Amino acid sequence: MxxxxxxxxxxxxxxxxxxxxxxxxxxxxxxxxxxxxxxxxxxxxxxxxxxxxxxxxxxxxxxxxxxxxxxxxxxxxxxxxxxxxxxxxxxxxxxxxxxxxxxxxxxxxxxxxxxxxxxxxxxxxxxxxxxxxxxxxxxxxxxxxxxxxxxxxxxxxxxxxxxxxxxxxxxxxxxxxxxxxxxxxxxxxxxxxxxxxxxxxxxxxxxxxxxxxxxxxxxxxxxxxxxxxxxxxxxxxxxxxxxxxxxxxxxxxxxxxxxxxxxxxxxESHDDLRRKLENTAKALGLTWPANTSYAEFIHGLDPKVPAHAAMLAACTVLFRxxxxxxxxxxxxxxxxxxxxxxxxxxxxxxxxxxxxxxxxxxxxxxxxxxxxxxxxxxxxxxxxxxxxxxxxxxxxxxxxxxxxxxxxLVADEIGALFDGVITDVDEREKTRGIVALSTLAIEGRVTAPTPLPLGQSVRVKLVEADIAQRSVAFELVS
Structure with missing residues (x-):
């Protein structure tokens, strides 16, 4: 990869x-x-x-x-x-x-x-x-x-x-x-x-x-x-x-x-992986047309554009x-x-x-x-x-x-609110998943009192940013 x-x-x-x-x-x-x-x-x-x-x-x-x-x-x-x-x-x-x-x-x-x-x-x-x-x-x-x-x-x-x-x-x-x-x-x-x-x-x-x-x-x-x-x-x-x-x-x-x-x-990659990447693209404000292949979508990205660069980094999972x-x-x-x-x-x-x-x-x-x-x-x-x-x-x-x-990057922003998209949801515990922030090229763990809305835009609060543990965590606000 x-x-x-x-x-x-x-x-x-x-x-x-x-x-x-x-x-x-x-x-x-x-x-x-x-x-x-x-x-x-x-x-x-x-x-x-x-x-x-x-x-x-x-x-x-x-x-x-x-x-x-x-x-x-x-x-x-x-x-x-x-x-x-x-x-x-x-x-x-x-x-x-x-x-x-x-x-x-x-x-x-x-x-x-x-x-x-x-x-x-x-x-x-x-x-x-x-x-x-x-x-x-x-x-x-x-x-x-x-x-x-x-x-x-x-x-x-x-x-x-x-x-x-x-x-x-x-x-x-x-x-x-x-x-x-x-x-x-x-x-x-x-x-x-x-x-x-x-x-x-x-x-x-x-x-x-x-x-x-x-x-x-x-x-x-x-x-x-x-x-x-x-x-x-x-x-x-x-x-x-x-x-x-x-x-x-x-x-x-x-x-x-x-x-x-x-x-x-x-x-070959599976459908769940494509859905996760499509959700990441959505978080970054990028459009991925339904009939566009991985190759066509990726070839259309410009690494000089920050959102595109973040998407390319996310696409490394294709090689996993x-x-x-x-x-x-x-x-x-x-x-x-x-x-x-x-x-x-x-x-x-x-x-x-x-x-x-x-x-x-x-x-x-x-x-x-x-x-x-x-x-x-x-x-x-x-x-x-x-x-x-x-x-x-x-x-x-x-x-x-x-x-x-x-x-x-966010260690001094505990309690701050961010916009993002839920890119992945735990299959066993639907209240746990991953959120990709819209304004920063960061993904983190997110929890909610009810099942997380996969692929949906959300607002989350930063509750943890620990350099020593290398962890970033959020809670769903709305």
Whole structure:
């Protein structure tokens, strides 16, 4: 499920620090890396297993947030007749990590990188994730190089995945790339990123897929206290994400054709979920026409509009229930990711997500017509369980942080009245449910002396806003 990221415009206030520490203790978020893991990472950084193929001739660049150093992906696109050739280099973690070594054991314990406003908890030691294994500029790096042929409609037609040495020419950020594209001075490869990205977005809309442009939330202070602002993703972030999705779909096809792999799967959503989201849209003053699909509604939202940004954040529940399906010999009966309306696999973030090391090894073997390594076959059934647990912790971490911030936003308004809409009602106790406020991007528990009116506009009184407990509660007034 896509994650909501919360940032603070300034240093994290003291009032939140103790709560963040408590969240980490409750969820058993890993602390510093053990000494033996750091020592192994330092040794591995000096002795990677390097491939023979050299593609340092390609002018790769990375595009990430300015402060990112764990650079998983580097991009180069060129025109090929009426279509395109997408070169996508992915950090080769397996060049540094051996199955069963201290780095591998610790990574299996962590599962994925975790993010909080005051710190980042990485999957791999920084000596690798922000150093030798990262696709840093002017550094010759081992990578899994995806070469994907894309036709004039944006459809992928052929794919090769192979190990290669690559060299990024520049560490770019989204704002800078968007500025250069808007000014017409971006290099050809980035102009083609926009062209291919738009084609892929159109393909996504046609198949009914959903790719949420989740806005970051930033806490700001003013004379009136706390405030929550949404930072809308730039268009280039969506185009860049489309290249990652293109690669993940190509990986899934390789796996299905080879009858071995680990897919990211999601069952179809149920009617109750649509009703809840329709009620949230109503609370935010948005119209969701009866015959409009999830995809059509979401594609019509503008992340720059606060109410739309809040709706996009609420729509992350569409991805709830996603998991990993490992298979060998027989393709799963339900291989599709329902929100994307396509088969899909995670392969583009091995520095930050454990499963990608397995899926990349499968894909590079299948692409070469070689046997999938024994260590992958022997352990691939364990990875879905490991990743499901890691995902649960990451989502709990995210929800706890968002709830903490929401409590802080209204902590000084106990007794205040708010307008909202009842978005959910407890099936057993109809007097308990969830209310979404109309003026703030906040949901909270609500109680009433009589059954709550699902989907109806209501007025509620704030009766609890506890930062330490990360809880916000209301009582129905009318």
């Amino acid at each position: 896509p994650l909501q990221r919360v940032h603070f415009a300034e240093e994290v206030p003291e009032v939140f620090r103790a709560s963040l520490q408590a969240i980490r203790r409750e969820l058993d978020v890993p602390a510093e890396f053990p000494a033996e893991v750091v020592a192994a990472a330092i040794k591995a950084a000096k002795n990677p297993r390097l491939p023979e193929l050299d593609r340092t001739d390609l002018d790769f660049v990375t595009i990430d947030p300015p402060d990112s150093m764990d650079l998983d992906q580097a991009l180069h696109i060129e025109r090929n007749g009426t279509g395109f050739t997408v070169h996508y280099a992915i950090a080769d973690v397996a060049a540094f990590v051996q199955p069963g070594d201290p780095i591998d054991v610790e990574a299996r314990r962590r599962g994925e990188t975790l993010y909080a406003p005051d710190k980042r908890t990485p999957l791999h030691p920084p000596e690798l994730s922000e150093g030798a294994a990262s696709l840093l500029p002017d550094q010759v790096s081992p990578a899994l190089l995806w070469t994907i042929a894309v036709d004039s409609s944006g459809e992928g037609t052929d794919v090769v995945c192979q190990r290669a040495l690559v060299k990024s020419r520049a560490k770019l950020n989204y704002a800078g790339v968007q500025k250069d594209l808007d000014a017409g001075i971006a290099p050809e490869s980035l102009q083609l990123l926009r062209e291919v990205g738009k084609l892929r977005e159109q393909r996504e809309l046609e198949r009914g897929g959903v790719n949420l442009p989740i806005p970051d939330q930033e806490v700001v202070t003013s004379n009136h206290g706390w405030g929550l602002e949404f930072r809308a993703p730039l268009p280039v972030e969506g185009w860049n994400a489309q290249i990652s999705l293109l690669t993940g779909m190509a990986a899934a096809q390789l796996m299905m054709n080879g009858k071995i792999g680990i897919l990211r799967t999601l069952p 229930g996603a998991g990993y399906t490992a298979f060998a010999g027989v393709v799963p009966e339900q291989p599709e990711h329902a929100a994307m309306k396509a088969e899909y696999a995670h392969v583009t973030a091995p520095l930050r997500r454990l499963v990608d090391r397995w899926t990349l090894e499968i894909c590079v073997a299948l692409s070469a017509g070689a046997e999938v390594p024994g260590w992958v076959r022997q352990s691939m059934d364990e990875i879905p369980k490991t990743m499901d647990e890691a995902d649960r912790r990451a989502h709990a971490y995210e929800r706890s942080i968002v709830s903490m911030v929401e409590a802080g």
